[in-house]
Amino acid sequence: MTLINPSQPDFLSVVERQMQLTEAQGQAIRGLVDGIRQMQMDVTEKVEEVQMMVQEVRDSVTLTDAECYQLQASVRIKSNALAKDRYKETDEKFKVVVGRYRRMIWSKLKERFEVAKYSHVRRIDFEDAVEFIKEFRPEDYI
Numbered sequence: 001m002t003l004i005n006p007s008q009p010d011f012l013s014v015v016e017r018q019m020q021l022t023e024a025q026g027q028a029i030r031g032l033v034d035g036i037r038q039m040q041m042d043v044t045e046k047v048e049e050v051q052m053m054v055q056e057v058r059d060s061v062t063l064t065d066a067e068c069y070q071l072q073a074s075v076r077i078k079s080n081a082l083a084k085d086r087y088k089e090t091d092e093k094f095k096v097v098v099g100r101y102r103r104m105i106w107s108k109l110k111e112r113f114e115v116a117k118y119s120h121v122r123r124i125d126f127e128d129a130v131e132f133i134k135e136f137r138p139e140d141y142i
Helices: 009-060 065-084 093-113 123-134
Strands: none
Touching: 009 123, 065 093, 065 123, 093 123
16 A cells, blocks of 8 residues: 655646646747747738839839940931931932931830930830830831
């Protein structure tokens, strides 16, 4: 027969106390996990906001000088080619017609990209602007 020693703590109360401590630790860990999850969502949200702001900046940046020069060259080549379709370079009207075509191309380009100056075309639209000039046909606007 075993006698209970009053100096030994009750086994069940020790187990209950350990269980309470374990539950408290579990709640603390759960709180940490929830906090980390919230921080992760906040960081993800902030990253998305920053990405949108960066895209807005990219979208608003206008052409570089080199890109403006390329557009000028494209318009010069296109207006000369259009004029050569109608006149010889030696004809008196050749230069006048080239000038008209250039003004028309610039005017329609600014209209197409909704800018006051061609240099205000956004960089992300540069390739479209070059393509617009290459494909420009005056009869489309008459």
